Structure formats: C-alpha cells, structure tokens
Amino acid sequence: MTDFFDGIPAIRYEGPDSDNDFAFRHYNPDEEVMGKRMEDHLRFAVCYWHNFAWPGGDPFGGQTFLRPWFGDTMEHAKLKADVAFDMFRILGVPFFCFHDADVRPEGASFAENTRNLNEIVDHFAAHMEAGGPQLLWGTANLFSNRRYMAGAATNPDPDVFAFAAATVKSCMDATHRLGGQNYVLWGGREGYETLLNTDLAREAEQAGRFLSMVVDYKHKIGFKGTILVEPKPQEPTKHQYDYDVATVYGFLRRFGLENEVKMNIEQGHAILAGHSFEHELALAASLGILGSIDMNRNDYQCGWDTDHFPNNTPEVALAYYEVLRAGGFDTGGTNFDAKLRRQSLDPEDLILAHVGAMDVCARGLKAAAAMLQDGRLEEARRARYAGWEQDAAQAMLGSDLETIAARVEAEDINPQPRSGKHEKLENLVNRFV
Ligand code: XLS
Ligand code: NI
Numbered sequence: 001m002t003d004f005f006d007g008i009p010a011i012r013y014e015g016p017d018s019d020n021d022f023a024f025r026h027y028n029p030d031e032e033v034m035g036k037r038m039e040d041h042l043r044f045a046v047c048y049w050h051n052f053a054w055p056g057g058d059p060f061g062g063q064t065f066l067r068p069w070f071g072d073t074m075e076h077a078k079l080k081a082d083v084a085f086d087m088f089r090i091l092g093v094p095f096f097c098f099h100d101a102d103v104r105p106e107g108a109s110f111a112e113n114t115r116n117l118n119e120i121v122d123h124f125a126a127h128m129e130a131g132g133p134q135l136l137w138g139t140a141n142l143f144s145n146r147r148y149m150a151g152a153a154t155n156p157d158p159d160v161f162a163f164a165a166a167t168v169k170s171c172m173d174a175t176h177r178l179g180g181q182n183y184v185l186w187g188g189r190e191g192y193e194t195l196l197n198t199d200l201a202r203e204a205e206q207a208g209r210f211l212s213m214v215v216d217y218k219h220k221i222g223f224k225g226t227i228l229v230e231p232k233p234q235e236p237t238k239h240q241y242d243y244d245v246a247t248v249y250g251f252l253r254r255f256g257l258e259n260e261v262k263m264n265i266e267q268g269h270a271i272l273a274g275h276s277f278e279h280e281l282a283l284a285a286s287l288g289i290l291g292s293i294d295m296n297r298n299d300y301q302c303g304w305d306t307d308h309f310p311n312n313t314p315e316v317a318l319a320y321y322e323v324l325r326a327g328g329f330d331t332g333g334t335n336f337d338a339k340l341r342r343q344s345l346d347p348e349d350l351i352l353a354h355v356g357a358m359d360v361c362a363r364g365l366k367a368a369a370a371m372l373q374d375g376r377l378e379e380a381r382r383a384r385y386a387g388w389e390q391d392a393a394q395a396m397l398g399s400d401l402e403t404i405a406a407r408v409e410a411e412d413i414n415p416q417p418r419s420g421k422h423e424k425l426e427n428l429v430n431r432f433v
C-alpha cells in the first residue's frame with residue numbers, strides 16, 4: 001500500500017439510503033440481475049491513462065495535478081503502478097486497462113521501450129497475483145509521440161509503420177502475458193489532416209495489412225482474447241478512418257476480418273459521429289461485432305471528446321438495454337475511459353468519480369434488465385414486424401421485382417400506415433429509469 005489514498009476506505013455496497021460518499025448505493029457486485037451477478041454483467045474496468053498519466057492539461061493550460069509519480073524514471077512508473085493497484089482495490093473493480101505509454105517511461109529506442117514495458121508488466125503480474133484485478137484490455141499508444149503525427153499504420157513513412165508494428169507486437173505480448181481478455185486498437189492518428197497531401201487508397205491498404213498482421217499474430221501466439229477496434233470520427237485527426245461502427249464494418253469486410261475483429265464502442269465517440277451510443281451498440285450487435293464499451297460521456301455543447309464520467313441514468317439504461325438484448329458481454333466489459341475535470345485535484349476525487357459512475361451503470365443495468373424482463377418493449381417491436389412472419393412475406397424476399405409486381409396487382413395490395421407508437425414506448429421506458 002502507498003499512502004496516496006490514506007484515510008479512504010474500501011468502497012462497499014450500503015444501499016440507496018446510505019448517506020456515505022464512500023459507499024455504493026446501487027452497485028452490489030453479488031446481486032443477481034437476470035440470473036447473473038451484477039459484477040459479471042458490468043465487468044468494470046478502470047483505465048490507467050486518464051487516472052494516472054493525464055496531468056490535467058487543456059489547450060489553454062498545462063498541468064494542474066501534482067502527483068508523486070509524475071516523472072519519467074522506472075521508480076516513478078512503479079510508484080504509479082502501486083497507487084493504481086491501491087485504487088483498483090479500494091474500488092473493488094474486476095479489471096483495468098492500459099496503453100504502453102501510460103505505464104512505462106519512454107525509452108530512446110524500441111528496444112528500450114520494450115524493456116521498460118516488460119519490467120512494468122512483471123510488476124503488474126505481481127500485483128495481479130496478490131489479488132489485484134485482471135486485465136480487460138491492453139493497447140499501444142500510437143498517437144502521442146511525435147513520430148506518429150502523420151499516422152502509425154497509415155503513415156507515409158514505412159519506418160513509422162515498422163515502429164508501430166513492432167510496438168503493437170510488444171503490447172500484444174504484454175497483454176497475452178497478463179491474461180488480457182481483449183486487445184484494442186484505436187487509430188487516433190489514422191486519418192488525414194488535409195486531402196492535399198493524402199493518398200487515401202494507399203493508406204487504407206496499409207491499415208488493412210496492419211490489422212491483418214495483428215490478427216495473424218494473435219493466432220500465432222495463441223492469444224485467446226478478442227481483437228477490438230475502437231471507432232472515432234475525428235479528434236485528434238480531422239478525419240479518422242475508423243469513423244463509426246458502420247465504416248469499420250465495411251473496412252473489416254473489405255479485408256476479410258469481420259469474423260476476427262469486434263468493436264470497442266465509446267459513448268463520446270458515438271456522439272462525435274452524430275449517433276447515439278445505443279445506435280452504435282445496436283448496429284454492432286446486429287452485425288455480430290459488439291465487443292466492449294468505453295463508458296464515458298461527452299459535454300453535448302462543446303463538440304469534443306471530453307471524457308466525463310457517466311452520470312445520466314436514462315442514457316446508460318438505454319445503452320445496457322442494447323448490451324443485454326445482445327446477450328451481454330463475452331470478453332468485453334465496461335471500461336471507464338473517463339477523466340476528472342482539471343479542478344478536481346484531490347485523491348478522493350478519483351475515487352468518488354468512479355463510485356458515482358459505477359452506481360449510475362448499476363442503476364442503468366437494473367433498469368435495462370427490468371425493461372427486458374417486463375417484455376412490453378420487445379413485444380411491441382415484434383408486433384411491428386409481425387407481417388414479415390407470414391409465408392408470402394418471407395417468400396417475397398427470395399423472389400424478384402416482376403413476381404412481386406404481379407402479386408401486388410393480383411391481390412390489389414394497398415398498404416395502410418400504422419402508428420409506430422413512439423411516444424408510448426418512451427413513456428414505457430420512463431417507468432423504469
Ligand atoms: C480516445 C480513445 C482512447 C482509446 C484507447 O479518444 O478513447 O482513449 O480508448 O486508446
Ligand atoms: Ni476510448
């Protein structure tokens with residue numbers, strides 16, 4: 001134990017009437033929801049980067065947080081890990097996530113980066129064996145270092161592609177070694193700033209080859225986790241290639257990877273793409289590529305990926321409704337890819353942010369489960385499409401325009417519009433949230 005969180009107790013469930021800031025009101029890991037423990041549904045993960053590596057800067061000002069582990073030596077990195085595992089224990093989360101650059105100092109070469117990473121991975125392994133959480137996913141930071149300013153896999157310089165590929169290999173090795181359940185690729189710089197200097201066709205080919213190599217390597221080393229791509233439309237890049245679920249699915253199909261790769265869907269990214277979170281989740285589920293979620297929210301006014309902690313129960317309920325409809329998480333989970341506001345300086349702010357977020361997710365999950373068990377939403381959806389259950393309707397999908405035209409004429413088919421019951425369904429949802 002470090003002394004960073006001194007005085008802060010392990011967080012326990014005390015129920016909705018508790019007045020204790022350091023308690024869960026709704027997240028009760030052992031409580032059964034639809035026959036499964038809440039902890040096993042939600043599969044919470046704390047992210048390393050925003051909590052322990054982000055100094056509190058914004059475009060107009062730098063560091064606001066003073067943390068004893070800020071610095072670029074291995075001693076700093078180990079202290080950071082010790083504090084991180086203290087926080088995981090206080091929160092009782094089953095998982096965490098990290099990028100290589102969050103956890104180790106930047107070396108002077110690829111070899112030094114890998115050595116630093118592996119030393120920290122040993123340190124993590126010791127914490128994990130001592131009862132620390134498991135790894136939900138690992139990933140490589142292929143966007144912060146200036147070498148990646150023009151992309152990683154899609155860079156015009158093949159040496160950058162090589163450096164990125166080598167780095168992903170070392171991060172997959174680390175993830176595999178720690179028993180990670182998934183490996184994530186988020187292409188923050190895979191896109192363009194201006195079409196005037198960009199060869200779109202070439203960059204897409206490079207990205208396709210890169211992802212294919214990741215999948216090949218996964219099989220080579222026997223990594224049993226899921227490869228996940230995290231879509232985002234822009235920011236930092238003006239236009240990112242992994243724009244949204246639909247775009248990534250087209251990309252996966254093009255390179256024959258649709259059965260190998262799933263999606264890590266982030267609420268804020270869905271909003272930036274002009275979608276709702278539940279749209280992205282429902283679409284991924286319908287395509288069979290729903291993997292995991294990054295649960296944070298954006299400020300709806302400012303148009304950035306502000307990564308606020310979730311605090312809107314109705315929104316979260318609709319998201320988990322899609323997750324539950326899809327059968328719940330397999331290797332995926334709920335990662336809080338969320339950061340404090342830069343004025344939230346105190347150690348307890350880190351804890352309270354997660355306590356609130358976990359409670360909101362638990363409430364959302366319970367509401368979603370109640371909606372599903374109530375059954376009226378699904379019944380209304382089924383009834384809306386009931387006409388398609390008839391033989392003639394099914395047969396039509398296997399026929400052709402001429403046959404259909406002849407039937408419409410012969411049977412004098414003249415469709416009458418029916419209400420979609422939109423408001424009624426919304427009213428129904430509001431009884432649960
Ligand atoms: C950035 C992304 C990033 C990924 C992991 O917007 O959300 O944090 O989750 O690289
Ligand atoms: Ni994310």
Ligand code: NI
Pocket residue numbers: 266268269305307337
């Ligand atoms: Ni994000």
